[in-house]
Amino acid sequence: MKYFKLLPLVLVFALAYACSSEAAAPAAQSAAPAAPQAPAAAAAPEAAAAATHTAKAQVQPVKPTVGAGAVSASPIQPIAPTPGAVVKAKETTGVKKGGTLIWALEAPVKAIDPVWTTATVTWRSSQMVYDSLQRLDTKYQYQNNGFDSWEQSSDGLLWTFKLSDRMKFHDGSKVTATDVQQSAFRWADRITAGIQMFKRSVEGNFSDKSLTVVDAKTLTLNLKEPYPALSMGFSEAPFIMKAAVAKATDAHSRVSQDGYDGSTYISSGPYVLKKWVPGYRFEYEAHQGWVGNVPEGESVWVDGVNVVEVPDKTTLLAGLKTGKIDYATSGASEQYPDLAADPNMKMLVAAPGTPILLLNHTKSPFKYLNARRSIQAAQDAEKLMAVHGPKELWSVCHAIFLCGTPGESDANKALYNQANLTLAQEYRDKFVAESGWDLAADTIEMVSNTSYQSHRDRSLINIARIREIGFLINMTMTDWATAVTIRQNKDAWDIFHTGCCGVPSNNPVMNWYLSPKTYGWHTNQTIIDLQAQYTKETTDAGRKKVLDAVQESYYDQVTHISPGQSNVYHVWRATTNGPHDYAISTRLTNTWMDK
Secondary structure (H helix, E strand, C coil): EEECCCCCCCCCCCCCCCCCCCCCCCCCCCCCCCCCCCCCCCCCCCCCCCCCCCCCCCCCCCCCCCCCHCCCCECCCCCCCCCCCCCCCCCCCCCCCCEEEEEECCCCCCCCCCCCCHHHHHHHHHHHCCCCCEECCCCEEEEECCEEEECCCCCCCEEEECCCHHHEEECECCCCCHHHHHHHHHHHHCHHHHHHHHHCCCCCCCCCCCCCEEEEEEEEEEEEECCCCCCHHHHCCCEEECHHHEEEEEECCCCCCCCCCCCCCCCCCEEEEEEEEEECCCEEECCCEECCCCCCCCCCCCCCCEEEECCHHHHHHHHHHHHCCCCCCCCCHHHHHHHHHHEEEEEEECCCCEEEEEEEECCCCCCCHHHHHHHHCCCCHHHHHHHHHHHHEECCCCCCCCCCCCCCCCCCCCHHHCCCCCHHHHHHHHHHHHCCCCCCCCEEEEEEEEEEEEHHHHHHHHHHHHHHHHHEEEEEEEHHHHHHHCCCCCCCCCCEEEEEECCCCCCCCCCHHHHCCCCCCCCCCHHHHHHHHHCCCCCCCHHHHHHHHHHHHHHCCCCEECCCCCCCEEEEEEEEEEEECCCEECCCCCCCCCC
C-alpha cells in the first residue's frame, strides 16, 4: 500500500451556486471600496461567421484583483496540505472577539438542504451549519477538511479513508464513518460527480459494498476499475449530516423543517443553528472549539450571526447605511456605484457566474428539439445581460464553461446570441408541424421571481421575445422560496429563470445543470456519455477535447440557455472585518467587528 495525495479537481472560476440563483465563484476581498477594475487579459470571443448568427460586441469579464493567481491551465491540482497536517486556528492579533453580526440575506430560504435544492441562499445557509470532507479555500484550492489519511491499493481499486477526530457534531458527538457513508449516498443520488464516482464502484451504485464502513473512523471505496477522477467526487464532497437524517430523507425530498426544534440540522460546521423562522430570520451561535482546515487557519470569532431576509433592496441599502445591517450578500446592481464609492463600505465582487434559462425537457413544448431551438435562436445576449447593471458586473460570453478560463471553448459558438427572430419562427413552425401544438390555444408556462432583480428583468425581456416568436406564454412571478418549490414539480413549468455559480461549473461533471437528474431533466445522451469520458481523461488535452464536444452538443441540442456571465457583489460596513466566500457560500469565519 502506498500513501498518495488525493488529487481533487480545482475548478477555477467554476460553485456549487451553486446554484440556482445569482451566485458566483468566490473572490478575494478588495483592498478598497472602489469598484474593482476589469482585467485586460481576458480576450473577447470572436464574432461567429455563420449566416444565422448576429455578431455582437464582447465585453471584458470582470475578475477579482486579488487571488487571480489561483487560475491554472490544468483542471486538476494536488491537494494541500497533505493528510494529517496540523489544523491551526487563525492568528488573532488585533482581532476583537464577540458580538452578534447582522447579515441580510438576499432572498427567502425554503430549506437548509443543499441536496434537495441548488438555491444559492440554501447553500449560503448550509455552509454555516454543515461541514464537508473537502472544500475550497479563498485561493480556489481544495483543502482536506475531514480526513486524517487515505491510501490506495497498488491496483487502484481500493481506497481507504480515515476520518479526522477534529470533526464533531454540534451536540458533541464525533462524526462517524456511518454518517459520512449515508450523507454520501444521499448526495450521490442527485449530483453528477457522485453518480459518476459510484458508477465505477463494484456494484455500480451507492451500496454498502461500494462504500463500506470498516469501523467508526474508517471507510473503504471499492472500485471495479481504476478511476483517475476519484477526487472529483470528493471535491464537491457531500455536506455531512447525521446518518439517521440522511437515511430517512430521500434525495428528492426536503429535510423537514416542520416543528423545528434545533435538532434536525445538527452538523459539524462553524455555527449552530439555534432558531429559524422560515421566511424571516435565522439565529446562529458559534460552534465552540471549531477550527477549519485551511492553510491560513480558520476560526469563529463572533458570538453569533443573526440572518434576516431582506429581499427589498431599498430597505437593504438603508440598513447598511444606518448600521442596522453589518453585511449583505448579492447587492442590487443599481446600487453598486453608490456602495462602491462609499468610504463606510467594503465590497467583494465575485468571479463570474452564469445566468440560466432552464427548459423543461420532460413535456411539450420543450421535449421537442425544434421548440428549444426556437427559443435559442431568438436570444439577444446584450439585452439580457444589460439587466445586470454596470458593465463591470457582466459580459456576453459564448463559453458554457466560462470565458477567460481553461474551459473556454469556441465549439458551436455560431449558435450563441443569434438574436434572429425569423429563424426562431422557422423552428417554431417545424415544432408545430411535428407536435400538433396549437399556437392559438396552448400556453408556455414561465416561472420567475422578484427576489432577484436580474431574474425578474430577464424574464420580462424573454416573455416579450417569446410572444414575438408567436407563442402564447403565461408567467408566474413570485418570491424565490416559492419559485424553487414550483421548480421541483416537473408538471408545473416549462421555462424557469435562474443562474449558477462559477465554481464548479467549468467542467461537465461538476456543472449542475448538465446533470440529467437536475432541473430541466435533459436526456442528451451525448453529454451523459461525455461526462463519463471526462472522468477517465488524465491529460489536459484529453479533457479539453471532451469540453469542446460537450459544448458542441449543448448548443446543438439546446440543453439549457445562458446569455453570458455575470458578477454579484457582497458588501459590508467598514466596521466589519474579514468576510469572504468559500465556494459560493459565505461562512463568516475569520470575521470580526470593530464596534
